[in-house]
Amino acid sequence: MTLELERRLLNELNQVRLIDPHSHINPHAAASKTLADILGYHYYTELAHSAGLARERIEEPGLDPKEKVARIVPSLRDIENTVQYNWLIGLCRAFFHFDGETITEANWEKLYDDALAVLSSPGWENRVLDQSGLDAIFLTNDFDDPLAGFDTSRYIPCLRTDDLVFHLTKSETRTRLAVATNVDVGSPADFERALGVLFGHFVAAGARACAISLPPEFEATPVGPATAGKLLTAIAKGTELGLDERNILAQYVFWKLAEKCAELRLPFDLMIGVNRRVYEAGVYQGQDLFDSRCSLIQYRRLFNAFPQVTFPISVLAHGMNQDLVSYSWIFPNVVTNGHWWYSNTPAYIELDCRTRLTAVPQTKQIGYYSDMYKLEFALPKFAMYRQVLARVLAQDFVVERNWSEDRALALGKLVLRGNVERVFPPRA
Numbered sequence: 339m340t341l342e343l344e345r346r347l348l349n350e351l352n353q354v355r356l357i358d359p360h361s362h363i364n365p366h367a368a369a370s371k372t373l374a375d376i377l378g379y380h381y382y383t384e385l386a387h388s389a390g391l392a393r394e395r396i397e398e399p400g401l402d403p404k405e406k407v408a409r410i411v412p413s414l415r416d417i418e419n420t421v422q423y424n425w426l427i428g429l430c431r432a433f434f435h436f437d438g439e440t441i442t443e444a445n446w447e448k449l450y451d452d453a454l455a456v457l458s459s460p461g462w463e464n465r466v467l468d469q470s471g472l473d474a475i476f477l478t479n480d481f482d483d484p485l486a487g488f489d490t491s492r493y494i495p496c497l498r499t500d501d502l503v504f505h506l507t508k509s510e511t512r513t514r515l516a517v518a519t520n521v522d523v524g525s526p527a528d529f530e531r532a533l534g535v536l537f538g539h540f541v542a543a544g545a546r547a548c549a550i551s552l553p554p555e556f557e558a559t560p561v562g563p564a565t566a567g568k569l570l571t572a573i574a575k576g577t578e579l580g581l582d583e584r585n586i587l588a589q590y591v592f593w594k595l596a597e598k599c600a601e602l603r604l605p606f607d608l609m610i611g612v613n614r615r616v617y618e619a620g621v622y623q624g625q626d627l628f629d630s631r632c633s634l635i636q637y638r639r640l641f642n643a644f645p646q647v648t649f650p651i652s653v654l655a656h657g658m659n660q661d662l663v664s665y666s667w668i669f670p671n672v673v674t675n676g677h678w679w680y681s682n683t684p685a686y687i688e689l690d691c692r693t694r695l696t697a698v699p700q701t702k703q704i705g706y707y708s709d710m711y712k713l714e715f716a717l718p719k720f721a722m723y724r725q726v727l728a729r730v731l732a733q734d735f736v737v738e739r740n741w742s743e744d745r746a747l748a749l750g751k752l753v754l755r756g757n758v759e760r761v762f763p764p765r766a
Contacts (some may be wrong), residue, residue, distance in 0.1 A: 340732055343743070347736075348463055348728035350747050357758045358475040358716060359650075359708035360496075360549070360607065360676065365477060365488035369463045370712045373453045376429070377410050379711060380423040384624030386413035391492060393621050404450060413445045421683050423499070425718035432717055433466065463713065467492075470717040476547065476707075482518035485543040494762075495545040496607070497536065503591045507573050507584055512557035524574035526563045530594065537598045546762040547650075549600050549607035550592070553614065554632035558640035561590035596640060599647045605761055606647055608637070609678060611654035628654040628680060634665045634672075641669045647760055650675035650704055656686045659693060666698045673761055674698055676707040677723070688726045692734060695749070702759060705753035727753070 370376050377383075383396050391413045396406070417423050418440060432438035434453045438445055456462065478498045479485065485495050505511045506523075516522050519535035537548075569587045572579060574624070579587065599606045616627040631657070641649065650673045653662050666672045674694050677687045694703050706723040708716045731746040 340737060342731045344728045344734055346743065347747060347750065348724060351724045351728055351750050351754065352471075352721075354751055354754050355473050356716075356720060356755060357473055358708050358710075358720075359547075359704055359758050359762060361475050361710055362478050362709065362711045363475055363493065363713065364711075365493035368475075368493070368713050369466055370453075370457050370714055372403040372407075373450045374406045374649070374714055375625045376453075376714060377407055379715065380621070380623035382410060382414075382417075382426070383621045385417045385420060385422060387412050387621045387624060388432065389413050393619065396621055407446065407450055407611040410580075411441060411443055414441050421722060425715065425722070428721060429714050432469070433714060435619070439761035452709075466713045466717075470713070470720070472713075474651060475713075475716075478549065479540070479545075482514045485539070490544040495543050497540045497545055497548045499550045499591075499595055503588045503595070504588060506591055507579055509576070512573070521576070523570060525570055525762055526566050529566075529570060529591075533594060533598050537602060537604075541602060541604070541765060544606070544765060546765065547605045547607050548595060549609070550595070551609040551612050554611050554629055556592075557589070557636040558592060558596075559589050560593045560639070560643070561586055593640075596644050596647060600644050603646070605650055607650050607652070607675065609652045609654070610634070610637075611658060612679075630655065631656060632658060634658070634661045641665070641672060645671055647671060648673060650761060652676050653680040654679055654681065656681045656690065659690045659748055663693050663697050664704055666694075673702045673704060673757075675704045676709075678709065682709070682719075684722060684726055687723060688730060691721055691726055692730050695730060695753070696734060700749055700752055701757060701760065703753045704757050724754070742744035 385395060387393055391410065395409050408495060414423065414426075425571060426441070427436070427439075430441070430449060430453070434449060434456055436449055436452070438449075450613075474492055474494055476494045476496050479495050480498060481502055482493070501511050502515070510571060512523060513534055515536075518539075520531040521528055521535065523529045523532055540548075559569045565586065569579065569583055569590070572583075573587075596606060598604070611628045612626050613629055615625050617625045632653075634651075637649075648671055651662055651665075652675045653659060662672075662674055666674050677690060681687070681690060691705070706720060708719045710716055710719065727750055731750050735741040735746045735749065758763040
């Protein structure tokens with residue numbers, strides 16, 4: 339009975355067209371070109387490396403795409419148990435006419451050729467978007483991105499601010515900022531003027547959010563203009579700052595970003611808890627992890643100071659989900675946002691989804707985002723989430739609470755699509 343109920347709910351959820359509120363898509367090359375683009379997704383390279391494939395074999399300069407796939411395929415047998423492998427099989431079946439149970443050294447070359455034919459066919463980008471049920475995708479744009487040459491109603495800009503907050507001390511970052519804004523930053527007034535230009539550029543292009551990933555030790559706190567002025571003057575003169583001074587400057591920049599978000603009524607996505615370069619010998623994008631030093635208490639001043647700013651929050655560690663649920667329970671401006679990175683497996687998603695749906699106001703939950711680099715991954719990743727969501731709605735709401743199926747579906751559609759439109763509305 340429950341299984342049939344889940345299937346009915348899932349069938350209805352599969353009809354919901356999506357707006358993906360966070361990705362790393364390059365709008366100038368959104369779809370994959372070869373199977374190497376798909377197997378080059380960091381999940382596969384890091385899992386293959388973890389299972390014993392040498393990094394040098396994966397990242398050899400000038401490596402031919404087909405040879406790269408040939409090198410990774412033998413390691414796939416070691417990761418057949420993972421959900422990431424399930425994504426791979428799912429997208430190959432959906433897009434490339436693959437009918438095998440596994441990808442092996444005996445069948446990968448045919449799969450490679452079949453994929454190449456599909457990926458190079460005219461109109462593939464539009465077809466994969468339609469088959470995946472995607473109406474729009476949020477991007478991750480560098481602060482100096484010209485935001486030109488793509489459809490900003492399909493690929494929605496989002497101002498990513500990590501470099502501004504954590505790398506303003508680097509001369510190359512300040513040069514990029516000066517080129518993008520025609521402002522040489524040497525004082526708080528200069529910096530605020532530069533921010534005004536950046537935000538104006540992004541908002542004019544249809545940006546609906548500002549975003550940043552934050553390390554476990556970061557604490558959001560205001561910094562006075564006198565202190566900030568000394569630091570900005572110092573870096574403009576080429577003075578190297580100490581660690582404590584760099585942290586204070588990062589806090590100043592971060593707080594100023596929040597002020598601009600308040601001024602422009604722009605949501606500020608916070609992705610909290612990433613610890614960079616933990617595994618320094620890891621493959622590209624396979625070096626970062628989390629630890630347990632992080633808490634949302636480090637952002638209490640921020641949430642209190644900016645009640646008019648919506649903060650969609652992702653946490654890297656599953657263990658922080660209760661923290662996120664509790665803050666979203668209490669603070670009107672805190673919204674739960676997706677299942678990020680190391681929490682993006684069904685076991686974690688189900689528990690996190692269940693706790694959110696049963697504890698947080700239903701209008702304050704963004705169910706899922708793809709975090710993808712290539713379009714083909716939207717279909718299997720959202721399929722995984724929809725399946726978990728259907729199970730939670732069936733068990734916790736229809737069976738346990740005696741909700742009607744229509745009522746449960748309305749909740750599912752809200753977290754899948756409705757809340758994305760509410761939290762990130764188009765600019766007037």
